[in-house]
Amino acid sequence: MAKKSMIEREKKRQRLVEQYAAKRAALKEIANNEDLPMEERFKARLKLAKLPRNSSATRLHNRCQLTGRPHAYYRKLKVSRIMLRELGSTGQIPGMVKSSW
Secondary structure, eight states: OOOHHHHHHHHHHHHHHHHHHHHHHHHHHHHHOTTSOHHHHHHHHHHHHHSOGGGSGGGOOOOOTTTOOOSSEETTTTEEHHHHHHHHHTTOSTTOOOOOO
16 A cells, blocks of 8 residues: 555645646646747747746656556556456456466
8 A cells, every 4th residue: 555645645746736727738838839929939938937936747656546657557447456367266257367277
């Protein structure tokens, strides 16, 4: 189980990303528009830099929804490999059966 503080920090980042998504997209559009004057584009870059760092989507890290484990994360199921094995063994994932040979 991951530390509660790490799980909460990741949730806080997710909220910030959702809160600033529209503003970041608008500023990036202005900053990358070649038709606008250089001064206007530069001002947009400065405003973008003043936004909170954690509001960037690249700072998010996928974590297991059951344990909070950050490594070996399966995107489709949103769980780690350890929980995938446990849930599969108990028959809680449809279509997954324990292999034996």
